[in-house]
Amino acid sequence: MKQTAVSGENRSQALGAAVLPGASIRARLLKDKWVYLLLAPGLLYFIIFKYVPMWGVMLAFQNYSPFLGFWKSEWVGLEHFRVFFTNPEFTMLLRNTLLLSFYNLLFYFPAPIILALLLNEVRLSLYKRTIQTLIYIPHFISMVIVASLTYVFLTTEGGLINEMLQKYLGFKINFLGSPEWFRPMIILQTIWKECGFGTIIFLAALAGVDTEQYEAAIMDGANRWKQLWHITLPSIRSTIIILLILRMGDVLDNGFEQIYLLLNPLNRENAEVFDTYVYMLGITQGAFSYSTAVGLFKAVVGVILVLGANKLAKKFGHEGIY
Incomplete structure (x- = not known):
């Protein structure tokens, strides 16, 4: 009991x-x-x-008709993916998208880090705040305005840069219509517009660095460069790695608006990417199912790259996103 x-x-x-x-x-x-x-x-x-x-991804496996709707449209399985991968333009789109992403990683991604490190060394508070305000402002400017400024500066018909080239060197360059100048224009636009705003995260990370480490390093005779290399950069390494992992998810996503505003028939060879291709097919030509298949392909690749980069970071002993 x-x-x-x-x-x-x-x-x-x-x-x-x-x-x-x-x-x-x-x-x-x-x-x-x-x-x-x-x-x-x-x-x-x-x-x-x-x-x-997300229910809209069903369109990628259908021959969608707006009059029949989701449930009555003909199911075609992976047919749209087969057509996309065998399309001669697939190679061009993949090349342009990957090259733009690579140049962004190579030139834009380190820019906010370098700028944050430089601002962190500024000791005059008023001067530092003024610089921060000035470099943040471009982030809030519409991409349409940025494209308009690009046109005003670079057009061959009265553009400021071309007028200076004509005056001092005797020739003009068709920046807006030359395929080889398209990628540098996009990268420079991105750096000018987003670099300052991107420093916010890194400045916040730098604010959390223990100042006693710098004091100990000074006692040991370490100069500014040694403090930067042995204290500052290791302290924000986890932040850099996490942002890099998240950036991998955007490898096939270059941003529609920025590229579309500078895209024209003369530079299409280097300018057409997946984002503009989806818009052209889905909106202007009404190929809803095909464009959805392209978008789904981008999303799946992005997820795979993020998970792969996260696993690789953990393998080398760094923190990941989960």
């Missing part, structure tokens, strides 16, 4: 323990209700505009 009573008591405790987690969750929700209320708009945004539209 005693053993039965003890076992019954243990069973009651187990049942009580099973109920407690649910109660603790409710308690946390009530305790932090204002925090979750603040989270709600962002959460609803992602649910409505990011997760719900």
